[in-house]
Amino acid sequence: xxxxxxxxxxxxxxxxxxxxxxxxxxxxxxxARVVIGxxxxxxAEAAVSRLGGTEWARAVSCDVRKFNEVExxxxxxxxxxxxxxxxxxxxxxxxxxxxRRMSEDDFALVLEVHLTGxxxxxxxxxxxxREQRRGSIINVSSISAKVGFVGQTNYSAAKAGIVGMSKxxxxxxxxxxxxxxxxxxxxxxxxxxxxxxxHIWNAKxxxxxxxxxxxxxxxxSVVVFLASxxxxxxxxxxxxxxxxxxx
Numbered sequence: 001x002x003x004x005x006x007x008x009x010x011x012x013x014x015x016x017x018x019x020x021x022x023x024x025x026x027x028x029x030x031x032a033r034v035v036i037g038x039x040x041x042x043x044a045e046a047a048v049s050r051l052g053g054t055e056w057a058r059a060v061s062c063d064v065r066k067f068n069e070v071e072x073x074x075x076x077x078x079x080x081x082x083x084x085x086x087x088x089x090x091x092x093x094x095x096x097x098x099x100r101r102m103s104e105d106d107f108a109l110v111l112e113v114h115l116t117g118x119x120x121x122x123x124x125x126x127x128x129x130r131e132q133r134r135g136s137i138i139n140v141s142s143i144s145a146k147v148g149f150v151g152q153t154n155y156s157a158a159k160a161g162i163v164g165m166s167k168x169x170x171x172x173x174x175x176x177x178x179x180x181x182x183x184x185x186x187x188x189x190x191x192x193x194x195x196x197x198x199h200i201w202n203a204k205x206x207x208x209x210x211x212x213x214x215x216x217x218x219x220x221s222v223v224v225f226l227a228s229x230x231x232x233x234x235x236x237x238x239x240x241x242x243x244x245x246x247x
Contacts, residue, residue, distance in 0.1 A: 003031030004228040009081040011035045014091030016043035018190045022216035033081040037062030037073040064091045064117030074124045086227040087125035089118040090140040096151040107154045114158035133177040139166045143186040147246045170236035179235040181226045186242030189213040210243035
């Protein structure tokens with residue numbers, strides 16, 4: 001039985017670890033070839049080995065803030081595997097602090113990585129997908145876009161911006177057969193979230209009606225759905241993966 005993404009070529013930014021790596025693993029499990037773009041090249045190369053080697057995956061050094069590097073990342077997918085069918089703009093960072101303590105540089109950096117990076121990826125992928133008359137772009141936002149959290153004015157602004165940008169882009173490219181959708185994860189169990197102080201983790205967990213954190217694989221499965229023909233009549237949609245948090 002063939003996978004949902006059999007023969008597809010997918011690019012995942014920030015795919016060397018965490019949710020991004022889980023997405024890459026799910027893509028390969030469904031028959032896709034994957035190109036990982038990440039600043040941590042060693043981790044990206046390790047991810048390629050984990051995904052089955054260069055027959056299935058490639059690693060590219062990429063700073064998503066720089067359009068030429070994102071363009072080169074997408075071109076690597078086309079050169080190595082023949083096309084780009086799915087683009088997952090996942091790369092991100094946090095620089096949390098209250099407004100009073102947050103520096104202008106940290107506000108700007110988070111917007112650059114998340115929002116400008118996402119726009120760069122959407123723009124670079126859409127250029128190829130328009131020519132192919134097909135493609136799925138999935139942009140990773142956050143529940144923080146819907147509900148602002150103390151200490152995250154930069155992150156919430158960037159993640160909310162991704163939603164607006166994605167909806168506008170979806171309208172621009174729909175007639176070319178290209179779809180643009182958004183996922184908004186909530187409390188997901190990753191190395192980053194597990195590094196939280198226990199009382200903060202417990203407070204966040206108490207807000208989840210399903211009474212547990214999500215797993216990276218549960219985000220990945222929704223991304224696979226949006227990447228596949230199963231969501232062929234969906235564009236401009238925002239799917240929350242939160243266990244019911246902030247319904």
